[in-house]
Amino acid sequence: MQLTPLHVQGGRPLGGEIAIQHSKNAALPIIVASLLSREVITLHGIPRLSDVYTILELMHHLGTRHAWVGPNSLTLHTPEILSTHAPYALVSKMRASFIVLGAILARAGEARVSMPGGCAWGPRPVDQHVKALRALGAEVTEQGGDFHAARHGSLAGTFVFELLTVGGTHNALLAAALGDGVVTLENASIDTDVVDLIEFLNSLGAQIEGAGTNTLTIRGVEALRGGEYTVIPDRIEAGTFMMLAAATRSKLTLTNVRPDHLRAVIAKMAEMGVSILEDGSRMIVDARDRELRAVNVTTQSYPGFPTDLQPQMSALLATLPGTSVVQDPVYPDRLTHVAELHRMGANITVSGYTQVIQGAPLHAAPVKAADLRAGAALFIAGLTCEGETIIDGVQYLNRGYERLAERLRGIGAEVRQPEPMLAADD
Numbered sequence: 256m257q258l259t260p261l262h263v264q265g266g267r268p269l270g271g272e273i274a275i276q277h278s279k280n281a282a283l284p285i286i287v288a289s290l291l292s293r294e295v296i297t298l299h300g301i302p303r304l305s306d307v308y309t310i311l312e313l314m315h316h317l318g319t320r321h322a323w324v325g326p327n328s329l330t331l332h333t334p335e336i337l338s339t340h341a342p343y344a345l346v347s348k349m350r351a352s353f354i355v356l357g358a359i360l361a362r363a364g365e366a367r368v369s370m371p372g373g374c375a376w377g378p379r380p381v382d383q384h385v386k387a388l389r390a391l392g393a394e395v396t397e398q399g400g401d402f403h404a405a406r407h408g409s410l411a412g413t414f415v416f417e418l419l420t421v422g423g424t425h426n427a428l429l430a431a432a433l434g435d436g437v438v439t440l441e442n443a444s445i446d447t448d449v450v451d452l453i454e455f456l457n458s459l460g461a462q463i464e465g466a467g468t469n470t471l472t473i474r475g476v477e478a479l480r481g482g483e484y485t486v487i488p489d490r491i492e493a494g495t496f497m498m499l500a501a502a503t504r505s506k507l508t509l510t511n512v513r514p515d516h517l518r519a520v521i522a523k524m525a526e527m528g529v530s531i532l533e534d535g536s537r538m539i540v541d542a543r544d545r546e547l548r549a550v551n552v553t554t555q556s557y558p559g560f561p562t563d564l565q566p567q568m569s570a571l572l573a574t575l576p577g578t579s580v581v582q583d584p585v586y587p588d589r590l591t592h593v594a595e596l597h598r599m600g601a602n603i604t605v606s607g608y609t610q611v612i613q614g615a616p617l618h619a620a621p622v623k624a625a626d627l628r629a630g631a632a633l634f635i636a637g638l639t640c641e642g643e644t645i646i647d648g649v650q651y652l653n654r655g656y657e658r659l660a661e662r663l664r665g666i667g668a669e670v671r672q673p674e675p676m677l678a679a680d681d
């Protein structure tokens with residue numbers, strides 16, 4: 256669906272309180288993990304995002320029936336797997352859908368899943384997902400853009416990931432959770448989204464040890480029961496609003512945050528000169544009347560500085576006096592924000608995965624988001640400029656930020672979108 260662009264009028268400070276949504280990237284695998292149980296699962300803290308509606312559409316095709324039972328609460332029930340095939344039309348819309356491979360394999364013994372889509376700034380291989388499943392005893396073949404996985408008996412054995420992968424760890428965990436084998440995953444991701452998935456699975460009776468460490472031991476169980484779980488707060492959304500506060504020289508109070516999930520981001524913002532006060536699950540970010548300094552940033556897997564905040568940080572640094580160097584070795588091609596920020600007067604030169612940013616005030620311009628976090632970079636940049644910045648590509652923002660225009664208005668931003676940002680599916 257073609258959505259109307261977002262119009263933002265910036266150049267003045269924002270203020271007040273904003274409730275951070277629960278995590279998109281934790282919610283999606285947890286929704287998928289509900290496929291492992293025959294019983295009813297109730298989830299709280301599910302953000303109303305287009306990615307959530309997309310995964311629910313895919314799950315419906317596989318046999319899950321869902322109902323919204325509150326603004327952000329959902330019941331999921333998969334008494335039977337009705338199809339073991341996740342087709343291209345549904346999987347190509349988003350990256351996270353690829354982990355249905357492990358989940359259907361565990362529950363039904365075989366699965367066919369199309370190669371994933373998602374935010375496509377460059378290659379996003381799934382070789383580690385496939386190698387892990389093969390090493391644990393599954394047969395995985397590729398044909399016509401689909402992966403077919405089958406197991407004869409339970410998965411068992413050890414796999415050492417060649418690099419840290421969040422999705423690869425999710426897929427292997429889901430594949431190994433049912434059965435009677437013991438699986439060890441070495442060099443597994445310690446990302447908050449992996450820990451949340453493990454805590455959810457264990458709350459249903461799974462036996463997974465080592466959450467938050469690089470070695471996970473999964474003892475397969477015969478079945479998972481139903482249950483109720485609340486997803487963690489979204490650290491990427493929190494980081495986005497921290498950067499918005501800094502770029503607009505505002506004071507914002509963020510609620511529903513886990514500062515312990517944001518250590519690298521908090522440290523960078525403090526180095527820049529932003530005042531950050533932690534108060535339990537609230538965080539007060541104050542950049543009023545401050546001389547902010549340019550800083551250098553390099554992305555890393557968790558607990559390092561997240562690649563999902565690199566474009567937003569680049570936009571912020573493009574407005575600060577001084578020279579910053581931003582490097583994103585996690586996703587070297589994640590640079591679609593750069594040409595659009597150039598349209599707003601940013602001085603950014605790119606060499607490989609390195610951006611050298613010479614800060615200067617930006618000006619309003621029509622721009623287009625080509626992926627989710629590039630879109631976030633653009634609304635941050637737009638809110639620093641006087642005049643109207645018109646941001647096209649709103650469908651990407653809808654993937655990751657719930658009721659964005661309304662919530663930005665709640666902190667005093669002048670934002671309008673002629674039509675609603677997202678139609679609910681219920």
Ligand SMILES: CC(=O)N[C@H]1[C@@H](OP(=O)(O)OP(=O)(O)OC[C@H]2O[C@@H](n3ccc(=O)[nH]c3=O)[C@H](O)[C@@H]2O)O[C@H](CO)[C@@H](O)[C@@H]1O
Pocket residue numbers: 280281283350351378379380381382383384385418419420421422423448556562563584585586
């Ligand atoms: C839905 C979701 O949760 N998406 C997040 C998840 O994506 P996703 O799980 O896809 O990202 P990964 O953690 O797997 O990717 C990390 C790095 O490993 C590489 N790699 C990954 C798998 C593989 O089989 N082979 C391989 O080479 C990737 O190219 C990348 O360089 O983590 C990324 C890194 O924090 C975030 O940017 C995404 O927002």
Ligand SMILES: C=C(OP(=O)(O)O)C(=O)O
Pocket residue numbers: 280349350351372373374375563627628655
């Ligand atoms: C890139 C993201 O998501 P995905 O991996 O689904 O494309 C993101 O959340 O920033």
